[in-house]
Amino acid sequence: MSESLDHVLKLGVNIDHVATLRQARYALLPDAHNSEPSLVAAAHEVEAAGADSITIHLRQDRRHIQDRDVYELRDKIHTKLNLEMGNTREILDIALEVKPHFACLVPENRQEITTEGGLNVAAADASLEETIQALQENGTKVSLFVDPEPEQIAASAALGTDMVELHTGAFANAAVEGGEEEFKLLQAAGIQAHEAGLQVNAGHGITLSNLPMLMHMPYLAELNIGHSLVARGLFCGLSGSVKDMLALMSSYSSVSVS
Ligand code: PXP
Numbered sequence: 001m002s003e004s005l006d007h008v009l010k011l012g013v014n015i016d017h018v019a020t021l022r023q024a025r026y027a028l029l030p031d032a033h034n035s036e037p038s039l040v041a042a043a044h045e046v047e048a049a050g051a052d053s054i055t056i057h058l059r060q061d062r063r064h065i066q067d068r069d070v071y072e073l074r075d076k077i078h079t080k081l082n083l084e085m086g087n088t089r090e091i092l093d094i095a096l097e098v099k100p101h102f103a104c105l106v107p108e109n110r111q112e113i114t115t116e117g118g119l120n121v122a123a124a125d126a127s128l129e130e131t132i133q134a135l136q137e138n139g140t141k142v143s144l145f146v147d148p149e150p151e152q153i154a155a156s157a158a159l160g161t162d163m164v165e166l167h168t169g170a171f172a173n174a175a176v177e178g179g180e181e182e183f184k185l186l187q188a189a190g191i192q193a194h195e196a197g198l199q200v201n202a203g204h205g206i207t208l209s210n211l212p213m214l215m216h217m218p219y220l221a222e223l224n225i226g227h228s229l230v231a232r233g234l235f236c237g238l239s240g241s242v243k244d245m246l247a248l249m250s251s252y253s254s255v256s257v258s
Contacts, residue, residue, distance in 0.1 A: 009252035010052035012082050012203075013242060014226025018042040019056075019064035030066070039069050042238060043077045046229075049242035053102065055224050057084035058091055060108060067094060074098050082224070084145070087131050096138050103135050104143040104165055104201075104224075118147035118167040122155040129159050136162070143201060148182075148189030157196035164193050165201040165224060168214070172205025175213060187217050194219035208232075211248050219254055 018037050026035040043054045054077050056065045074081050080101035085091045086108035095103055105128070107119050121128065121144055132142045143163035146152040147170070156164050166189050171182035190200045202214065203224030214220070225245060232241035 008254055009220055009249045010222040011050070011242070011246055011249060012053040012055045012201075012222055012224040013043075013046040013051040013229055014055040014057070014084075014203075014224055015039055015042050015046070015230070016055075016057050016064045016226055017230040019066070019069060023064055030068075039065075040072060040076045043073055045238045046242045047078050049239040050246045051079060051242055052222070053080040053082050055082040055084060055104075055226070057106070058094065060086060060088060060091065070094060070098050070100075074100060082143075083140075087128055092131055092134065095135060095140065099138060100140055102143060102163075103140045104145055105131065106145040116169070118145055118149075118152060120152070121146055121159065122151045124155070124159075132159055132161055136160075143199075145203075146189075148185040150189070150192060153189050153192045153196065153198075157193070157198055161198065163199035163201055163221075164189075165203050166190060166193075167204050168202050168206055168210075169204040171214075172207070172210050175210040179210070179213065183213055183216075186214075190217050190219050208244060208248060211245070215249070215252050220252065221254075223249065 018039055022035055022037055026032050054073060056069065056073060058065050058070055070083065082102040082104060083095055083100040084104045084106050085095055087105055105119055107117060135142050141162045143165045144156045144161045145165045145167060146156055147167050153164060166186055168186065171179050171186055174182045193200045199221045200219045201222040201224060202220060206223055206225045207228040229241045229245060
């Protein structure tokens, strides 16, 4: 059973890399009865540790999450499902059938190791708005994964999305040696998005080391974290790594602009 911890800042746990580990052994044996690790078990463990939602990215190349995972997790998780997806007809059709609670539209490039940049909403064609509307009319709240740039936030608000997820990758890379400039961009983007009426989420590259600085960002509603949680889970268990992250996040006060 999931514990309902009443934290202000919510945590979405991305379990793609649990699937990466499974695929490393079982990609060619998808029906093996022992194809561990189980994604449902991982989801239940992080939910019991206090996660507010489970995030998965059904990529076009199906490198980690498989179609059946999406349906199974939608049925069996206790919290909310956030489906990251590229804006393609094939993936949209699956999302419309699965009806995740949330969908986060991301750019997708087959060569990338992980999602590298934000969606270029400012230069998007009409299909992006159509996808947002189709998902919303189907009961899914929509987020756009964007770089912290004024034109991307303005374009996101103009398209009628519910939320933006600010790409924290550049900040995370820079935070090793400071990251003040990148942090200021995130802060400004968060304020702009909030003033435009959008829910402000953030994600990519967040770790226990760079999280304290992000706690000074205003108006944050949710963080989406994957790699660091799964990686630390090897040493302290998924439950332990989620609890450590939530403990740091618990100090968050959304009005503490500094
Ligand atoms: N948010 C989005 C939109 C992503 O694409 C990813 C990576 O899958 C994450 C958050 C999580 O990033 P990380 O695995 O670096 O925590």
